[in-house]
Amino acid sequence: MSTVLVIGAGGVSSVCVHKMAMNKHIFTDIHLASRTRSKCDAIAASVKQRTGVDVATYEIDAEEVPAMVNLIRKVKPSLVVNLALPYQDLPIMDACLEAGVDYLDTANYEPKDEAKFEYKWQWAYHDRFKEAGLMALLGSGFDPGVTSVFTMWLKKHRLKSIRQLDILDCNGGDHGQAFATNFNPEINIREVTAPARHWENGEWVETPAMTTRTQFDFEAVGTKAAYMMYHEELESITKFNPEIERARFWMTFGDEYIKHLTVLQNVGMTRIDPVKYQGKEIIPLQFLAAVLPKPETLGETTKGNTNIGVIATGEAIDGSGEKTFYINNICSHEAAYEETGNQAVSYTTGVPAMIGAAMMVSGQWRGEGVFNMEEMDPDPFMEMLNAHGLPWQVKELSGPVDF
Ligand code: NDP
Numbered sequence: 530m531s532t533v534l535v536i537g538a539g540g541v542s543s544v545c546v547h548k549m550a551m552n553k554h555i556f557t558d559i560h561l562a563s564r565t566r567s568k569c570d571a572i573a574a575s576v577k578q579r580t581g582v583d584v585a586t587y588e589i590d591a592e593e594v595p596a597m598v599n600l601i602r603k604v605k606p607s608l609v610v611n612l613a614l615p616y617q618d619l620p621i622m623d624a625c626l627e628a629g630v631d632y633l634d635t636a637n638y639e640p641k642d643e644a645k646f647e648y649k650w651q652w653a654y655h656d657r658f659k660e661a662g663l664m665a666l667l668g669s670g671f672d673p674g675v676t677s678v679f680t681m682w683l684k685k686h687r688l689k690s691i692r693q694l695d696i697l698d699c700n701g702g703d704h705g706q707a708f709a710t711n712f713n714p715e716i717n718i719r720e721v722t723a724p725a726r727h728w729e730n731g732e733w734v735e736t737p738a739m740t741t742r743t744q745f746d747f748e749a750v751g752t753k754a755a756y757m758m759y760h761e762e763l764e765s766i767t768k769f770n771p772e773i774e775r776a777r778f779w780m781t782f783g784d785e786y787i788k789h790l791t792v793l794q795n796v797g798m799t800r801i802d803p804v805k806y807q808g809k810e811i812i813p814l815q816f817l818a819a820v821l822p823k824p825e826t827l828g829e830t831t832k833g834n835t836n837i838g839v840i841a842t843g844e845a846i847d848g849s850g851e852k853t854f855y856i857n858n859i860c861s862h863e864a865a866y867e868e869t870g871n872q873a874v875s876y877t878t879g880v881p882a883m884i885g886a887a888m889m890v891s892g893q894w895r896g897e898g899v900f901n902m903e904e905m906d907p908d909p910f911m912e913m914l915n916a917h918g919l920p921w922q923v924k925e926l927s928g929p930v931d932f
Contacts, residue, residue, distance in 0.1 A: 530557050531890035534606040534630075536591050536621060537613030538563035539713065540825045540871045541635065541670070543572045544879025545612055545886075547869040548917060550582035555887050560604045562587035563613065575870055591617040597624035606630055610886050612879075614716060615639040622654055622665060631663050631889055635670030635882050636716070637761045642801065646723070646761045652899060659898035666894065667901050669885025670878040671837055671858075672698055672778075673762035675919070677902035678910050679839040679856045680766050685907060687854050687923070688843040690772045695840045695930050696760065699781040700874060701750030702833040702862045706822055708789035711831075711874035714818040721780070721790065722799050726759035728767045728776040739787065743779065743932040747836040749859045755779035769903035772843075793817065828872040831862040835873045838921075842929040853930075856923040858914070868918065877919065884913040 533556050535546055542561070549556040559576075561569045561584050569586035576584050589600055591613050601609065601624060611621045611634040618638035625632040638650045651667055658665050668674050676696050684691060700711060710717040725736045741757035760778035767773050782790075793799050798817045803810040838857020845852040858877070865876035885902070888894035894905045902910075914921055 531555065531608065532558035532560070532604065532606045533608050533610055533886060533890065534560045534562065534601060534604045535610045535612055536562055536589065536617070537611065538565065538568035538572055539612065540828075540875030541712070541878045541882065542612040543575070543825065544865075544869045544871050544875045545610065545882040546572055546584060547576055547579065548880055548883040549886070550576045550580040550584065552883070552887065552917075553582055555890060560585045560587065560606065562589040562600060564588070564590055579869075592620045594620050594623050594627070597621060598627045601625070601628035601630055608633060608886055608890055610882060611635075612882060614713060616641050619650060622651065625663065625665070626654075626657055626661055629661060629663065632658075632665040633669055633882070633885050633889060634667060635674060635878055637667060637673075639716075639719070646720070646759060648761070648764055648901070655899040662897050664889060664896050665899040666885055666889060666905075667899065668762065668765065669882050669902060671881055672696060672760060673765065674878070674881045674885070674902055675858065675914065676837065676839055677762050677766060678907045679921070680770070680841065681903050682907040682911055683839070683841050683854055683856060683923075684770065687846060688841060688852065689846050691770055691841045691843040692773070692851070693775040693842050693929060694766065694773055694777075696762070696778045697745060697747070697755060697836075697838055697840065697857075698779065699745070699747040699750055699753055699755065699836045701747060701753065701781070702831045702835065702873060704827040704831040704872075706827070707785065709822040709827060710824060711827065711872065712824050712878070714821045714824070715814055718790070718799050718814060718817070719801065720760075721758060721782075722794060723759055725757045726763070727757060727778070728763055728773065730774055739782075745779070745781075745932075747781070748857075749834045750836050753781040755781045765901040765903055769901065824875070825871065828862075828866045828870060828875075831866070831872040833862055835860045835862070835877055837877065840926065840930055853926040853928055854923055855926050856921060858919050858921045860919060865918075880917055880919050881914070884910055884917060887913060
């Protein structure tokens with residue numbers, strides 16, 4: 530029995546709200562607020578048609594803390610689920626503290642004028658949440674989110690300690706467009722154009738963006754080129770597993786994507802500093818995001834699978850020496866669209882957001898302060914992944930990765 534308030538009405542929110550409605554016994558009262566109310570209404574209409582459940586909608590600018598506090602006081606949720614953009618994390622956390630309610634998100638805070646992916650700003654809220662007796666759960670999407678839970682499940686059930694870890698994120702979907710991003714274009718392009726960073730022997734090693742490349746044969750997709758890049762869960766995974774010697778993150782990109790991105794970068798369209806245009810200041814990347822296809826419109830045409838997982842090598846729990854395990858999920862774009870009207874990138878983020886919310890409102894995951902996924906018991910979350918559309922598999926590999 531719980532009332533939840535979801536903020537943001539993009540693809541991830543759409544999946545999460547559909548899934549909450551399909552679990553009405555957990556989420557008895559669902560409220561949805563975003564900057565553009567018509568997008569909330571469209572999600573509510575789809576949810577009503579698919580599940581028969583009513584969702585209340587509101588317009589809100591989540592960066593306006595007093596307005597957020599008023600909305601929270603009106604709705605009286607036990608949890609605020611932040612599925613807007615990373616820029617809104619801190620104002621929404623401020624509003625939760627003031628109104629006395631728990632908080633969950635799927636992406637760490639980023640300042641608008643700097644592509645910096647760090648937990649430091651949100652970790653700094655720990656004492657305030659703790660003193661207020663509230664819980665904030667950070668990064669309950671797929672990556673970060675499920676990848677962190679996969680890692681901790683391996684640490685609980687297969688490996689005593691982890692020596693090296695590789696996260697492999699493959700989107701084998703084809704949307705039929707020359708260039709489009711599968712989630713918010715501004716956030717996506719900031720992420721992939723940032724320098725790559727990986728953890729090695731106790732320090733971060735930085736390399737230029739998209740320069741370290743490997744090939745990997747992904748089940749249900751095929752062999753794809755994957756590029757090393759920085760991803761935020763590397764920070765929390767290495768913090769909570771300090772024995773890790775090397776941790777890396779890889780994402781697949783097609784040649785067409787790389788070609789378009791390179792040109793856009795070369796001509797300055799991915800810049801995030803303001804430029805003067807016809808007497809007005811504009812941010813080139815925001816303008817680019819406005820002309821690119823909207824991710825939520827790609828669902829109908831996207832075909833194929835995603836395959837995201839973790840390969841970890843370390844000392845086996847049973848004392849049998851060093852072992853390597855691969856744990857992953859394969860998700861079909863077509864099946865995700867059929868069930869929720871959204872493609873698999875939104876689905877693989879929205880389902881874990883719903884599961885993280887279920888963990889919190891049911892009290893299975895509890896704490897006072899600000900927490901990452903790695904600090905919670907992976908088992909009940911892993912069970913819900915299997916039951917709610919993101920089944921996972923684990924297998925032993927013959928040895929550590931050779932790339
Ligand atoms: P979208 O851009 O599709 O949706 C974002 C939504 O937030 C839009 O409805 C937007 O409103 C709303 N919004 C933006 N600013 C404000 C504001 N000031 N106040 C209220 N609402 C606002 O993004 P996605 O659904 O693709 O992604 C949502 C989140 O999920 C992002 O933070 C993204 O980084 C994260 N993510 C996490 C992943 C993971 O695996 N952990 C993977 C993919 C995404 P409007 O419609 O008016 O623009």
